[in-house]
Amino acid sequence: MTQYLSSMQLASLKATKGMALIQILILVGVLSTIALYISQSTRQQVTIAQWSIDRAQAYVNAHSAKNAVLFELLTNEWQTNKINSELIFDTSTEESSNVTAVENSTNDGRENREVLPWNLYSEPFKLTDSVEVRLQDQAGLLSLHFPLADLTKKRFMLTGASEEIAEAIGASLLDWQDSDSIARSTGDESAQYIRNALVQDTREILLLKNMSIERFEQVESDFTLFGASYINLMTSPETVLTALSNQLIAEEIVKLRLSPPSRTSAVRNMMGLSSDIDVYFTPNKVVKISISSTMNDVELNQTLMVKFSPYSTGNVKPFTIKQRSGS
Structure with a gap:
């Protein structure tokens, strides 16, 4: 009888050990799931935090770029299709600074510097390594x-x-x-x-x-709401130039942007425009400023339609933001 009871006790003990093992495995599984969740949540929080930091930095860069562009447009001479800005982008430091082209040519780091092409026909150019700018003269639309x-x-x-x-x-x-x-x-x-x-x-x-x-x-x-009663072909998009002539002539006009002709009649004849269309090689004072600021995976875009009055006095503001969109 004693031997029989011992066998029963042994079987019960084995069953108890089996249940304990199952419980331990279940507990380990639950703890592992919780640990994985915490780990994943932590990674997500770190990603969100980094995204917030990148977005804040991109916003600061865009805001700084906006002020730099407004200053350059207010303080430099406007030509047919460009601004005579001397703002230099240094690719070695990813910073912009005001230095002249002469200083640039004698600077030891001149291979890292380039004069920004401040054009008014919406060709993108770099203000810094992370900020791209487009300027569109509204007289070209x-x-x-x-x-x-x-x-x-x-x-x-x-x-x-x-x-x-x-x-x-x-x-x-x-x-x-x-x-x-x-x-x-x-x-x-x-x-x-x-x-x-x-x-x-x-x-x-x-x-x-x-x-x-x-x-x-x-x-x-x-098309634009802020155009002029004339059109400046030197700042018109190629699609407009093509519509007014053909692809070959549009490409020739685009090439002439580097050295605009002095006579409007030459371009008028090239484009085949009627005499009742006013063509002048001068921008008006309304410019669309598009700024794209990138920081890692974050990209912020801002668009401003700005009317400039650089010689304003009294209560007249030097510039007025007519439209604003973007971050």
């Missing part, structure tokens, strides 16, 4: 407030629209902004909502007759 019928028609024809449809869009744009309710021969005053005042947002042209989203997306960047 097609004005929505002063729409030139021939230029507007040709630009819309480049989107694939027929001459009749392109002309109708241009006429509808004029009808949209005039103060009367009398439609032009190819225009439109029949829409339920007609502003009969100046366009306030470029997206309004989506409401014009024969306009589609696809067509709008093709021309949006070529």
